[in-house]
Amino acid sequence: MINAFKIIWEQIIYFPLIIRMVKYGDQSTYQNFFLGQAWKIFNPILQVSVYFVIFGFGLGQSRTVHSNPAEYLSWMLLGMAIWRFMNEAIMGGSQSIKHQIGMVSKMKFPLSILPAISIASAIWTFLALFILGTATMLSGGIGVSQEWPWAIYYLFATIAFSYSFSLFNSTIVILIPDYISILRVVMMMTMWIGGVIIKIGTFNNVIGDILRLLPFNYVVDGIRDAWLRSDTQFEATFLPATLIFWSLTIIFLLVGSFLHNKFKKSFIEYL
């Protein structure tokens, strides 16, 4: 408990440092590319356009489930924004300590903010897709929903979950090297089970019920519910999904901060 609070407190007092590190990382990561930071935006856009063509037109998602292609595109972009953000944040955050330990151990640097730096630097992807999604919405004649402030809540929830999950993973990755491969596969699957491309609400069976309760679908459909248009199916399971989401977040935070504090002084020995 105290460990978890300490770690949260560290995030708050080192917040300026996190921001500075993110700014610096943005500069240096894309330094060797001709197009520089534009890749951060191109990469997801290319992915989205492929999915849009295949699922929207090829498989007819934009006709059967959604009223028109613009609506489907904006619907997918919003979900993709949250999912890409979460995916990048969790994958980056989980490996952040492993990658940086050689450098960080030789100076006084709070280890627990490394996942936060990865999460914060993934926010650009979110913003790019989110703005794109909103633009598609507006150009398609769909206004922003009246419940838009909830979008901020869902973003915050995503960040909280990403942090506690990556903190938990970052220690496990160091202890068990194989874990990262499992995590990669699982995170890839969350795009499908999170309902990023195909609407989970159309699954009228137990599988759909279970998927709707998972934390990934919670934030993905949540932000659509808040920003695009209200989704009765999502709102029906809002309360249980919220409880499950935050319970998982707290469990990961508690266990993760315990593991982190237990092993942080001997991380380098495990590598």
Next chain:
Amino acid sequence: MSTENIKISVKNITKRFELMKTRSEKILNILSFSSKKDRNFWALKGVSFDVFAGEAIGVVGLNGSGKSTLLNIVSEIYPPTTGELTINGDTSIISIGAGLKPALTGRDNIQLKLLMSGLTKKEIKTVSPDIIAFSELGDFIDQPVKNYSSGMKAKLGFSIMAHTNPDIMIIDEALSVGDSTFASKSFDKIREFKAQGKTIFFVSHSAGQVKQIADRVIWMHFGEMREMGETTEVMPHYEQWQKDFNKKSKPEREQYISDMKHEQRTFSAVDIAVQQLALDIPESSASRVDREKRKTLETQKDKLVKQATKQTQKQIQNTKFGFINWVVVILLVNLIAFTSKTALADSQTKRDETAKKVEQSKRSSQKKQPQKKASKVKKSTSKVSTSATSSVAVDSTPVNEPAIADSDGNGIPDDQETDTTVNDGAAESVAPDITYSAPADVVPSQPAVQQPILPSSSSSANTGEAAKSSNSATEATTSSESSAESGTASTSQNGGTQ
């Protein structure tokens, strides 16, 4: 010197490395699931010393004598196996290329290191020209560090460290690679730091450098601290020993080194463990009791080391998964299980409801069509009775249902199972003798009884079943009523759908 000025205090530090072949083996060993004793290597065999503020300590010794290990432990890169380590102040370590990112340029590396030490952008802007000037790198500052020579890396590393203002500077052979002009420049800087009361802890193979800046010298010798004292005292001893050692023939030297290494492998930290655990070992074997005590201690060797290791680890990893954490985690897990169970059951009932509504609307639309024609047909009453009984059968299932649900037990898939059983029951219990008026009496009462239970009942399965039963009951009434209105419905279709 007073104890207040102690910057680094090292007590009986030992460091054991496990020479494991694979990484998984190593990790299992660290997590103490399995241990193989014959692969231990003791890089440090119990080292104790104190370092005071404003001192420069030189560490000398042959290669592999544990100098770097000692430095890494002092700079807290990895923890000791046993022993106590206290450090008062910020440490900063510098070795060749330590903490430099090879892909970044020198300038970016300076920026990154300063950022990570917590400086703001403005501060970095003011400091970095000084660092660049001190490092003497010139135009190379904008080249990636991977293209640097080792001397350039050392220069850059030292320049950065010298400007981050640590209390304790730890220098790992970095000064030996720089040329003499840079070395003398660095020594001036080190003297400056010494004058400011900072502590410098450095490793060097160059006797000249050590004599120049060290106040005291630690002579490491195959994991042991052979001597520690004033530079003027220790250095001659060390140099003399080196001379003597070099005089020996090659096989003799190799034999000596392999003997010492073997000792490091077979060493056991028992004595140190005993000391740390504060057990008293009787020195003399005067009395029989003492002798026996000594014997038992000797047999418990491994246990003692393990105990001491654990004690040190406890000091280092001073965290426990506390009682409150357990309680919170268990509560949350239960909460997840409970909410998911309830939610799944709820959505299952909702789905049933909608499915039945769809079915019902289908049925009514089917009925309306034949109704117009069937008004003439008026076949036999027996068929009407079958249609009535089929709806009655659905109606009567709620009575059976709780029993079915209980027998199935818990959870989600059971809902579907019960669903099928409901249908089966409907199909089976087509009893011809049930009268038509019967469902009308039963039906209104049942929802009235069961609905108050609905919100209050906590068990998810029950809620689901109750809701479902009430739904099916109401559904049955409506269907029966509709069939009553229609009177002579085309019953063959009706029975088929059910």
